[in-house]
Amino acid sequence: MNTTPQSHAAPAYSADVMVVGAGPAGLFTVFELGLLGLSAVVVDALPKPGGQLAALYPDKPIYDVPALRQCTGHELVQRLLDQIQPFATQWALGQAVTAFAPLEGESTPGLQVQLGNALTHRVKALVIAAGVGAFAHRQLECPDLAPLRGLSVLTADAGLTPALEGRRVVVAGGDEVAIDTALAAQALGAASVHLLHRREALDATDDALGRLAATPSVVRLIGQITQAQRQGDALKGLCISRAGQADVWHQADVLIECLGLLPQLGPLAEWGLAMHKKQIRVSPEHMATSVANVYAVGDMAHYPGKRKLIVSAFHEATLAAYAVAERVLGGAVPFEYTTASARLQARLGVVKA
Numbered sequence: 096m097n098t099t100p101q102s103h104a105a106p107a108y109s110a111d112v113m114v115v116g117a118g119p120a121g122l123f124t125v126f127e128l129g130l131l132g133l134s135a136v137v138v139d140a141l142p143k144p145g146g147q148l149a150a151l152y153p154d155k156p157i158y159d160v161p162a163l164r165q166c167t168g169h170e171l172v173q174r175l176l177d178q179i180q181p182f183a184t185q186w187a188l189g190q191a192v193t194a195f196a197p198l199e200g201e202s203t204p205g206l207q208v209q210l211g212n213a214l215t216h217r218v219k220a221l222v223i224a225a226g227v228g229a230f231a232h233r234q235l236e237c238p239d240l241a242p243l244r245g246l247s248v249l250t251a252d253a254g255l256t257p258a259l260e261g262r263r264v265v266v267a268g269g270d271e272v273a274i275d276t277a278l279a280a281q282a283l284g285a286a287s288v289h290l291l292h293r294r295e296a297l298d299a300t301d302d303a304l305g306r307l308a309a310t311p312s313v314v315r316l317i318g319q320i321t322q323a324q325r326q327g328d329a330l331k332g333l334c335i336s337r338a339g340q341a342d343v344w345h346q347a348d349v350l351i352e353c354l355g356l357l358p359q360l361g362p363l364a365e366w367g368l369a370m371h372k373k374q375i376r377v378s379p380e381h382m383a384t385s386v387a388n389v390y391a392v393g394d395m396a397h398y399p400g401k402r403k404l405i406v407s408a409f410h411e412a413t414l415a416a417y418a419v420a421e422r423v424l425g426g427a428v429p430f431e432y433t434t435a436s437a438r439l440q441a442r443l444g445v446v447k448a
């Protein structure tokens with residue numbers, strides 16, 4: 096089953112609803128909207144869908160999703176993506192929603208939404224399924240590296256291209272992703288690969304440590320980067336400080352930062368929505384926020400008794416989709432079962448329209 100969408104740059108979107116966040120709450124909202132005949136564009140700061148499941152625990156088993164005795168984070172994301180296949184979902188991956196404003200003086204309700212790249216999009220409603228915030232890559236605290244990010248300082252998502260061939264690569268990080276990135280850089284023909292980590296012990300499974308031990312050409316370095324030397328846009332060397340030893344300059348053309356992900360609430364906190372600590376307050380019957388045409392579901396939504404669980408997100412997505420549909424279509428939405436409704440089955444593509 097290959098249902099993973101790809102990120103793409105600067106497209107034009109045309110959808111009824113924008114869903115902010117491609118975690119389980121956002122993906123199931125797309126499904127419920129589709130059943131009710133509404134199209135969606137999904138925005139996520141990460142280059143792939145799945146939210147916390149894909150970013151933080153893809154291989155861990157989950158035991159409390161109804162009717163699934165056990166499944167991994169990755170499997171659940173694939174199932175959710177498969178379930179929305181009947182609908183023509185649009186994707187804006189690798190982009191963050193930075194602002195929105197109500198559309199003034201229009202006959203139909205709506206919002207104008209701005210993505211990080213400054214394009215603005217008109218939608219009839221916004222569903223915020225932003226979890227604990229937009230995931231961003233953790234970065235090394237070395238000011239010299241800032242102008243090189245995206246050029247010769249890369250992240251694992253973007254860094255593994257044939258352009259590593261013949262380059263002197265340093266991978267910064269001490270977990271399994273860092274190990275696999277270093278091994279992949281070696282396989283792509285890098286001239287040298289060093290795995291730089293702060294502590295002696297690596298935070299990885301025995302399998303990953305075995306893969307590393309079997310590739311002696313990937314050399315381990317213990318220390319911290321304090322300075323970088325560059326020539327224009329090109330990295331030339333890294334100064335590495337080591338406990339109890341003199342600093343050393345290490346020649347490098349490419350640095351790949353593999354330091355994990357950090358959720359950031361970012362501009363969401365300034366959107367003028369009523370908040371409860373770092374969550375958006377919603378009415379539990381409609382998942383409506385304090386701003387018209389804006390709804391919130393999943394970990395980001397707060398109401399009395401809220402539990403941050405996947406199963407709660409699915410229920411909230413259903414309520415939000417009905418509320419959005421009633422608002423957008425301008426009246427009560429008939430309540431129908433998928434088992435019995437020819438209209439819903441036609442939307443799902445299981446019977447002819």
Ligand SMILES: Cc1cc2nc3c(=O)[nH]c(=O)nc-3n(C[C@H](O)[C@H](O)[C@H](O)COP(=O)(O)OP(=O)(O)OC[C@H]3O[C@@H](n4cnc5c(N)ncnc54)[C@H](O)[C@@H]3O)c2cc1C
Nearest residue numbers: 116118119120140146147191192226228229230393394405
């Ligand atoms: C280690 C771990 C184990 C867990 N185990 C379980 C379990 O066994 N059972 C269970 O029910 N729950 C579990 N959870 C909790 C579960 O993962 C969350 O409840 C669930 O992921 C919430 O889904 P969500 O869609 O609301 O948010 P998320 O999964 O966090 O997805 C939100 C997405 O929104 C994106 N985003 C945020 N802001 C923006 C923005 N401004 N612009 C663009 N994109 C944005 C983020 O990048 C992210 O991808 C676990 C969590 C962790 C960390």
